[in-house]
Amino acid sequence: MCGIVGVYKRKENNHSILEITKKAILSLQHRGQESAGICILLNNNDLFVHKAIGLTNQVFSNINNLDGKIAIAHTRYSTSGSKASIRNTQPITFYYKNKWLAIAHNGNIPNFEKLRKELEEEGAIFSTNSDTEVFLHFYVKYKGDMAKVLEKIPYAYSMIILEGDKIIAFRDRFGYRPLFLGISDEFFIFSSEDSALTQFEFIKEIVEIKPSEVYTIWNNEIKREEFSKAEKYRFCIFELIYFSRPDSKIFNYQVYRFRKECGKKLALLEDREVDIVVPVPDSGLASAIGYSQTLNKPLELGLIRNHYSGRSFIQPDNISRRETVRNKLFPIKEIIENKKIALIDDSIVRGNTSKEIIKLLRENGALEIHLRIASPPIVSPCLYGIDMPTKEELIANRMNLEELRNFLNVDSIRYLPIEYLKEVVSKDKENFCYECFLKH
Numbered sequence: 489m490c491g492i493v494g495v496y497k498r499k500e501n502n503h504s505i506l507e508i509t510k511k512a513i514l515s516l517q518h519r520g521q522e523s524a525g526i527c528i529l530l531n532n533n534d535l536f537v538h539k540a541i542g543l544t545n546q547v548f549s550n551i552n553n554l555d556g557k558i559a560i561a562h563t564r565y566s567t568s569g570s571k572a573s574i575r576n577t578q579p580i581t582f583y584y585k586n587k588w589l590a591i592a593h594n595g596n597i598p599n600f601e602k603l604r605k606e607l608e609e610e611g612a613i614f615s616t617n618s619d620t621e622v623f624l625h626f627y628v629k630y631k632g633d634m635a636k637v638l639e640k641i642p643y644a645y646s647m648i649i650l651e652g653d654k655i656i657a658f659r660d661r662f663g664y665r666p667l668f669l670g671i672s673d674e675f676f677i678f679s680s681e682d683s684a685l686t687q688f689e690f691i692k693e694i695v696e697i698k699p700s701e702v703y704t705i706w707n708n709e710i711k712r713e714e715f716s717k718a719e720k721y722r723f724c725i726f727e728l729i730y731f732s733r734p735d736s737k738i739f740n741y742q743v744y745r746f747r748k749e750c751g752k753k754l755a756l757l758e759d760r761e762v763d764i765v766v767p768v769p770d771s772g773l774a775s776a777i778g779y780s781q782t783l784n785k786p787l788e789l790g791l792i793r794n795h796y797s798g799r800s801f802i803q804p805d806n807i808s809r810r811e812t813v814r815n816k817l818f819p820i821k822e823i824i825e826n827k828k829i830a831l832i833d834d835s836i837v838r839g840n841t842s843k844e845i846i847k848l849l850r851e852n853g854a855l856e857i858h859l860r861i862a863s864p865p866i867v868s869p870c871l872y873g874i875d876m877p878t879k880e881e882l883i884a885n886r887m888n889l890e891e892l893r894n895f896l897n898v899d900s901i902r903y904l905p906i907e908y909l910k911e912v913v914s915k916d917k918e919n920f921c922y923e924c925f926l927k928h
């Protein structure tokens with residue numbers, strides 16, 4: 489998963505394009521914490537590029553006093569290519585036919601190795617081993633004909649390309665990943681989530697870019713095109729379950745309300761008596777609110793999150809994930825001790841994070857722990873941009889419910905059944921991807 493931003497400065501104003509881009513990409517930090525990068529087409533038409541491993545505010549802390557016409561930025565959580573590699577850090581940039589080309593990508597191109605081989609046999613050379621570069625090669629090969637590029641590479645991406653003094657932003661035909669456009673008199677700003685745009689007072693309108701839509705901004709004008717729309721979309725349901733910020737509205741669903749609804753559905757299945765409802769902060773919070781309100785049981789913050797440490801799911805290896813849990817979550821013994829707890833989380837991927845959290849609660853005197861997960865079991869890896877690469881890593885694929893209960897050391901465990909999840913997005917349920925919940 490990644491966060492992408494593209495900014496086009498429409499006219500001279502009081503804001504520097506650098507500061508606007510930095511603010512927007514910082515708001516997407518939750519989408520990737522391995523590396524960050526920015527490139528700015530300066531007023532003299534040179535391209536400023538800065539990329540590094542680390543969080544956005546660390547990477548960009550020493551860049552100041554720059555302005556220009558167009559900027560694109562990226563915050564990365566690797567799904568293909570080497571992890572935590574400066575070489576694969578985006579935006580990826582090229583100089584071609586007397587103009588700069590740069591690309592920022594959110595998603596994953598599952599067959600990119602085959603496509604890359606095809607290009608290599610035609611003589612193309614690459615500077616990275618990421619799927620993103622393949623896309624740009626086809627963009628150049630098809631002379632910017634987006635109908636052809638989108639057909640050749642049907643999924644899974646939202647992308648922003650800088651080409652000379654033009655910016656192009658688009659989603660694939662199936663709409664796996666979100667993308668938004670904020671419109672104002674001063675700037676056009678593209679962003680992976682609308683919550684990165686609402687912070688700018690000057691933005692007058694926010695548009696959710698539709699699958700297969702291509703927006704091109706050039707000479708201060710927007711051109712919108714639409715190419716071969718898919719019959720059914722495949723919006724990633726995991727964007728709503730975990731990835732996106734709760735104040736975002738993704739695929740037309742307000743994320744906080746979606747999660748709260750999932751918690752309410754989960755509560756309807758409850759057959760245990762609990763004293764308190766404890767969310768796993770922060771992604772379990774909205775579901776825990778829905779769950780607690782439905783059962784009329786008190787919601788207690790038995791675990792306090794240190795917001796200065798990273799999100800455990802988007803740490804690239806298991807050791808840092810385990811360490812992150814201990815550095816990130818602090819139990820309140822007075823709340824937990826001698827209580828029967830409904831512990832609410834959004835999902836379980838590898839199980840290490842949940843196991844550590846449950847250990848913390850046990851160490852602090854929890855009487856019973858009933859783990860409730862506001863999504864179905866993840867049993868298959870995602871090929872479309874979420875890093876869960878092998879079946880062996882997915883705990884729900886390796887263990888049945890009873891084995892999982894024993895492994896995690898909880899008194900009971902329940903997931904939200906997929907039919908209930910579909911009820912939450914009922915009007916669009918056919919347009920979502922649920923593949924990671926299906927064994928194949």
Ligand code: SF4
Nearest residue numbers: 724725726870921924
């Ligand atoms: S497989 Fe799962 S994580 Fe991947 S796109 Fe589909 S719903 Fe999202």
